[in-house]
Amino acid sequence: MATDSWALAVDEQEAAAVDSLSHLEIKDEKPKDVKLKVEKPKDEKSKPDVNGAVKTDNNVEKSEDDEKEDKAAQSLLNKLIRSNLVNNTNQVEVLQRDPNSPLYSVKSFEELRLKPQLLQGVYSMGFNRPSKIQETALPMMLAEPPQNLIAQSQSGTGKTAAFVLAMLSRVDPACRYPQCLCLSPTYELALQTGKVIEQMGKFYPELKLEYAVRGNKLERGQKISEHIVIGTPGTVLDWCSKLKFIDPKKIKVFVLDEADVMIATQGHQDQSIRIQRMLPRDCQMLLFSATFEDSVWKFAQKMVPDPNIIKLKREEETLDTIKQYYVLCNNRDEKFQALCNIYGAITIAQAMIFCHTKKTANWLAAELSKEGHQVALLNGDMMVEQRAAVIERFRAGKEKVLVTTNVCARGIDVEQVSVVINFDLPVDKDGNPDNETYLHRIGRTGRFGKRGLAVNMVDSKHSLNILTRIQEHFNKKIEKLDTDDLDEIEKIAN
Numbered sequence: 001m002a003t004d005s006w007a008l009a010v011d012e013q014e015a016a017a018v019d020s021l022s023h024l025e026i027k028d029e030k031p032k033d034v035k036l037k038v039e040k041p042k043d044e045k046s047k048p049d050v051n052g053a054v055k056t057d058n059n060v061e062k063s064e065d066d067e068k069e070d071k072a073a074q075s076l077l078n079k080l081i082r083s084n085l086v087n088n089t090n091q092v093e094v095l096q097r098d099p100n101s102p103l104y105s106v107k108s109f110e111e112l113r114l115k116p117q118l119l120q121g122v123y124s125m126g127f128n129r130p131s132k133i134q135e136t137a138l139p140m141m142l143a144e145p146p147q148n149l150i151a152q153s154q155s156g157t158g159k160t161a162a163f164v165l166a167m168l169s170r171v172d173p174a175c176r177y178p179q180c181l182c183l184s185p186t187y188e189l190a191l192q193t194g195k196v197i198e199q200m201g202k203f204y205p206e207l208k209l210e211y212a213v214r215g216n217k218l219e220r221g222q223k224i225s226e227h228i229v230i231g232t233p234g235t236v237l238d239w240c241s242k243l244k245f246i247d248p249k250k251i252k253v254f255v256l257d258e259a260d261v262m263i264a265t266q267g268h269q270d271q272s273i274r275i276q277r278m279l280p281r282d283c284q285m286l287l288f289s290a291t292f293e294d295s296v297w298k299f300a301q302k303m304v305p306d307p308n309i310i311k312l313k314r315e316e317e318t319l320d321t322i323k324q325y326y327v328l329c330n331n332r333d334e335k336f337q338a339l340c341n342i343y344g345a346i347t348i349a350q351a352m353i354f355c356h357t358k359k360t361a362n363w364l365a366a367e368l369s370k371e372g373h374q375v376a377l378l379n380g381d382m383m384v385e386q387r388a389a390v391i392e393r394f395r396a397g398k399e400k401v402l403v404t405t406n407v408c409a410r411g412i413d414v415e416q417v418s419v420v421i422n423f424d425l426p427v428d429k430d431g432n433p434d435n436e437t438y439l440h441r442i443g444r445t446g447r448f449g450k451r452g453l454a455v456n457m458v459d460s461k462h463s464l465n466i467l468t469r470i471q472e473h474f475n476k477k478i479e480k481l482d483t484d485d486l487d488e489i490e491k492i493a494n
Ligand SMILES: Nc1ncnc2c1ncn2[C@@H]1O[C@H](COP(=O)(O)OP(=O)(O)OP(=O)(O)O)[C@@H](O)[C@H]1O
Pocket: 075, 078, 079, 082, 083, 084, 085, 086, 125, 126, 127, 128, 129, 130, 131, 134, 153, 154, 155, 156, 157, 158, 159, 160, 161, 162, 290
């Protein structure tokens, strides 16, 4: 990788996000600081929290920006802690624009007839064969004439790698202007995708990439010669319209990534639509989302005319292999005592403990540490990179207990964790049982049908009512456990 904007070594990923920005002029900020910031939309009223800490206390009513920050932070966290594909055995659902044309799917990257330098890039990333979603999405994205695509599949199933490969395949390096434009909801997510472009394009040094992100100030009147531009909607819109750094009429591929995160901010939706309207009719439009609720679908339809649609359902989680218990307590201290009794009676390899607020999580982590446990704490005040580091340590077994609020740990797979303790039961913002979160905390996918143990702490009539409703919802008995009876606790472990 010979150029300044591409000069990244694959094995120096951590330094890469900073390095890749080193050519950018960041006003009033050292480039090193920039990486840690969570991008705020331009219209946001300034908050005291300028260090990018993502405030995510569960019991605080969320503004639109908070919602978006949660989603964007979660998405970034997932990317930072993931090194492999998330496996999925579900069938891909395909809706073709032209149902009469044959549906191609590939089992190898060779079948795609990629340029050799791209195939080399793919293999150098350790990809042996296309992921489930890639099998169908890649032939569609690379077909001639180009076809539009809306694709939805869970985080970690290979969407980013797929559209990056599509963009790299379509670029003509001889034409020194932007031909592919990719929108990401935040600065950090744009950098993450940029890294994938850089890795996959490692053996294609003629291709150049530019980041259209806040802080990258180019000279007025300048035209960008890089082939691929990745950025956030506000800056990309400025570059396409007011500043005219990019000629949108020359864009051949337009990617909108993380549509579900994007739509959490009305401003971003509007900007994305305005950008889309500037593009030529024959521009290939590709939209990706990890989830597909109605709002995402409506937005997707506005953005992508005549699309093919690909969906890959999440693998179903089930409670079938989980033993569920509840413990009756009167207050927080009794809950803590019950927890200590459980730890005293059975050997727990690794456990995750969920609290409702970060205050409780902080308190509980401190108390457990005093008892001599090695405790990891995920707290809503931590920056995403710090959270990722905590999760990595926990995964590596450096700590045996992870105390967290839900917001910090949503979507983190807990395969190796056999015990989950709901120190507080999951409730939504109206105080009703949050069944989905309950399932995600303790459920196991069929394939990993390992046995697990879940203990729910109940400390009031209200929480007993929540528990009863959760039990009814899943139609699975949650047994009462007397934590003063050591023999009884021992039995549950067998
Ligand atoms: N064909 C493949 N073979 C092996 N690993 C792959 C393949 N495709 C992608 N990966 C790896 O799997 C992980 C997830 O891929 P990717 O980031 O593309 O998923 P995603 O669906 O875009 O996730 P998100 O929704 O979080 O952006 C990454 O570590 C990526 O390098």
